[in-house]
Each structure stands twice: as structure tokens, then as C-alpha cells.
Amino acid sequence: MKLILRFLPILAVWPLLFLLSAPAPAQVPETVCIQCHGAQSGRLGEPVRLWKGSIHAANGISCHGCHGGDPADMAMAMSPERGFLGKPAEEAIPGFCGRCHVGVKEDYLTSAHGRALGRGGPQCVTCHGSHAVRMATPDLINNRDCTRCHDYGRANEIKSAVSETDRRITELEQSLAAMHRIGIATREMSGELFALRNRFHRLFHSVDVEKVRSRTAAFQSELGTIRGRVDAIEEELKRRKLWGGAVVALLVIWGILAWLLHRSYMDDKKAG
Amino acid sequence: MEVSSRRKFLVLSLSTLGALVAGVAAYPLFRYLSPQPTGGEKGRVNIPRAQVGAGQAHFFQFRGHPAVVLQSAPGVFAAFSAICTHLGCIIRWLPENGEFLCPCHAGRFAGDGKVLGGPPPKPLQAIPVALSGDNLLVG
Numbered sequence: 001m002k003l004i005l006r007f008l009p010i011l012a013v014w015p016l017l018f019l020l021s022a023p024a025p026a027q028v029p030e031t032v033c034i035q036c037h038g039a040q041s042g043r044l045g046e047p048v049r050l051w052k053g054s055i056h057a058a059n060g061i062s063c064h065g066c067h068g069g070d071p072a073d074m075a076m077a078m079s080p081e082r083g084f085l086g087k088p089a090e091e092a093i094p095g096f097c098g099r100c101h102v103g104v105k106e107d108y109l110t111s112a113h114g115r116a117l118g119r120g121g122p123q124c125v126t127c128h129g130s131h132a133v134r135m136a137t138p139d140l141i142n143n144r145d146c147t148r149c150h151d152y153g154r155a156n157e158i159k160s161a162v163s164e165t166d167r168r169i170t171e172l173e174q175s176l177a178a179m180h181r182i183g184i185a186t187r188e189m190s191g192e193l194f195a196l197r198n199r200f201h202r203l204f205h206s207v208d209v210e211k212v213r214s215r216t217a218a219f220q221s222e223l224g225t226i227r228g229r230v231d232a233i234e235e236e237l238k239r240r241k242l243w244g245g246a247v248v249a250l251l252v253i254w255g256i257l258a259w260l261l262h263r264s265y266m267d268d269k270k271a272g
Numbered sequence: 273m274e275v276s277s278r279r280k281f282l283v284l285s286l287s288t289l290g291a292l293v294a295g296v297a298a299y300p301l302f303r304y305l306s307p308q309p310t311g312g313e314k315g316r317v318n319i320p321r322a323q324v325g326a327g328q329a330h331f332f333q334f335r336g337h338p339a340v341v342l343q344s345a346p347g348v349f350a351a352f353s354a355i356c357t358h359l360g361c362i363i364r365w366l367p368e369n370g371e372f373l374c375p376c377h378a379g380r381f382a383g384d385g386k387v388l389g390g391p392p393p394k395p396l397q398a399i400p401v402a403l404s405g406d407n408l409l410v411g
């Protein structure tokens with residue numbers, strides 16, 4: 001009982017250790033943009049609420065990261081002097097997002113979508129939305145959205161060409177996240193996977209089904225290499241569990257033998 | 273006699289088991305403490321100097337990872353891991369700007385590897401490079 005009481009505090013903090021090992025979302029400081037717009041209702045407050053659930057918010061990218069301005073000075077926050085850009089015109093959107101998403105912008109601009117920019121062609125926001133932007137998945141290619149501009153046939157071909165590779169990328173991301181949670185250093189592999197995912201998603205933006213098909217094999221082979229390394233670590237973890245079990249069994253046997261030895265001396269003592 | 277041979281057997285078993293457990297416990301420790309193979313001489317990469325013009329960068333594989341060697345000024349060479357320190361994308365060299373750019377989130381690095389802008393938290397990882405005749409010895 002005493003023993004249990006002694007270990008109780010450890011048991012109590014155990015779930016906290018798991019919380020500590022979970023990746024913490026980036027902290028976004030409360031800027032004057034959020035203070036003012038967050039308190040407003042309707043059109044002017046909506047962007048803050050949408051942004052809060054976005055991948056940008058999760059990574060600490062706040063209003064001024066895209067719209068410029070001074071996030072620390074209420075009076076000058078929206079002054080062009082402090083670099084405020086406001087809302088970009090439709091044709092300027094790829095350039096606006098492409099200040100950070102350089103590679104994707106390049107592929108988009110040379111694609112059929114990009115070449116139709118300003119003539120009714122889609123830009124970043126058409127598919128990804130603006131403030132509520134999420135991590136891109138092949139689900140962004142869907143009948144409802146694509147048929148706003150053209151028929152779904154070709155888009156569907158691209159979707160089927162990318163879906164399998166994307167599924168394997170997601171699976172690997174989950175395996176790496178699970179390994180990271182138990183304290184295995186995955187930074188290098190996660191980086192490789194992130195880079196691969198990014199290059200693969202750039203490929204979508206070419207909206208060229210032949211290009212996607214011809215490059216998919218190379219991506220799959222790279223994925224296979226990372227998967228091989230992940231499998232080797234998982235195998236090693238299984239082996240460790242097995243050895244751990246064997247050591248525990250050996251210690252139990254050792255304890256029994258020690259007890260027998262001890263008892264034989266005690267018997268001698270009693271007899272003598 | 274019977275008791276003493278039983279005891280001998282027990283002591284022998286205890287010592288054997290003890291040695292076994294100690295061995296199993298020591299092995300991971302030994303593996304953890306032993307230095308990782310760096311590839312030594314074999315891990316080095318030889319690049320003909322002529323392949324890296326002044327103001328130009330040359331990308332290559334170094335110990336299984338992308339790397340870059342740069343001639344930032346005539347006769348001044350530097351080599352780095354080509355992996356962006358933000359989330360791991362592969363940087364590229366922009367000769368017209370004299371800087372590296374990461375195509376994922378526009379991280380920028382100077383020719384000496386320092387961060388110039390964007391989200392990367394630290395400089396590019398440097399790799400030693402030495403001139404040896406007409407070759408650059410990286411690693």
C-alpha cells in the first residue's frame with residue numbers, strides 16, 4: 001500500500017508527460033490586427049475567426065505575415081508607409097501567396113490554370129480559400145469545385161494519379177508522428193518527407209496529367225526508401241520489446257533461484 | 273552432500289543468469305556509446321574545381337544527403353548541407369541575387385549560410401571544404 005502511495009504522484013503526472021511530448025501549436029502573439037478585427041462582427045471580424053483554424057495560425061503566421069502593416073501600432077497598423085498591402089486584386093493573388101510559396105507559384109504560373117489568370121482562370125484562393133486555408137489534400141480536386149469552371153473528367157484523372165502517392169505520404173507522416181511521440185529522433189526523415197510532399201504537391205499545380213504520371217514512379221521510389229528506414233526502426237522497437245520481455249523473465253527466474261538459495265541457508269540455520 | 277551440490281547448482285545458475293542479464297543490459301549501452309561511422313576518408317567527396325565557377329554553386333550528394341559547394345568570390349569556396357533548416361526542403365542558388373532560396377516558404381540564406389530572411393531558425397549546416405590541386409575535397 002505504501003509503495004502504491006509513493007508511486008501515486010508519478011502516475012498522476014504521467015499523462016502530463018504525454019502532453020509535453022505532443023507538438024505544441026505555435027504561439028501567435030495577440031497583434032493589434034487581431035485585437036481590433038477579432039472584436040468586430042460580420043465581414044470585418046470573419047477573417048480572424050476563419051484564420052484561427054487555419055494551417056497558417058497553427059504555424060504562427062499572423063495577419064501581417066501576408067497583409068503587411070504594423071502589428072504593434074494600432075494607429076499605423078494599416079498604413080502603406082508601414083508596408084500595409086490590404087486585400088490583393090484577383091490577378092495579384094498568386095504573387096501575394098507566392099512571396100512565401102515560391103515553388104508552387106512557379107508551377108502554377110506555367111500551368112493551364114496560371115496561363116488563364118485574369119481571363120477567368122482560377123488562382124490560389126479559388127481552390128484553397130483564403131483565411132481558413134488548410135493543409136492541401138487531393139480532396140481539393142472534386143466534382144463540385146472543378147465543375148465551376150470546366151468538366152470534371154481531366155481533373156478526376158489527375159486526382160486518381162496523385163491519390164495513391166498522397167495516401168502513402170500521409171501514412172508515413174502518421175508513422176513518423178507516432179515514433180516522434182515515443183521519443184525517437186525523426187527530424188531528418190520528417191524533413192525529407194516534408195520536402196518530398198512539397199515537391200509532389202507542386203506537381204499537382206502543373207495540372208498536367210501526363211507529367212504527374214511520368215514523375216509518380218520516382219516519388220514512389222523515394223517514399224519506399226523512407227518507408228524502409230521507418231520499417232527498420234519499427235522492427236528494432238519490436239525486437240527491443242522482445243528482449244525486454246526476455247530480461248524480465250530472466251530476472252524473475254533469478255529471483256526464484258535466489259529465494260531458493262536463501263531458503264536453503266535458512267533451513268540449515270533452523271536445523272542447526 | 274546433496275544440499276551442497278544443490279547450492280552449487282543454484283549459485284552457478286544465478287551467476288550464469290546474472291552474467292546473461294548484465295550482457296543484455298550492457299549491449300544497448302555499448303551500442304549507444306560507440307561512435308557512429310562517419311564514412312571517414314571514403315565519406316569525402318572529390319569535385320573538380322572547374323565544375324564550380326565563380327559565383328556559381330554545384331549540388332551533389334554528401335553521405336546520402338543533398339549538399340552544395342559554392343565559390344562565393346574567386347578562390348573562396350564553402351560547402352553546406354542543401355537542406356533548409358526550416359522544414360527540410362532543398363534550397364537552390366540564385367546567382368543573380370548571390371543567395372540561396374528555399375522554394376517551400378521563401379527562406380533565404382547568404383553565401384556563408386547565414387539566414388537572411390523567412391522562417392529558417394538557423395544557418396545552413398556547413399561542411400568542411402579544402403582545395404587539393406584541381407579538386408575540391410568536401411567532408
Ligand code: FES
Pocket residue numbers: 356357358359360361374375376377378379390391392
Ligand atoms: S522549408 Fe525552407 S523555408 Fe520552409
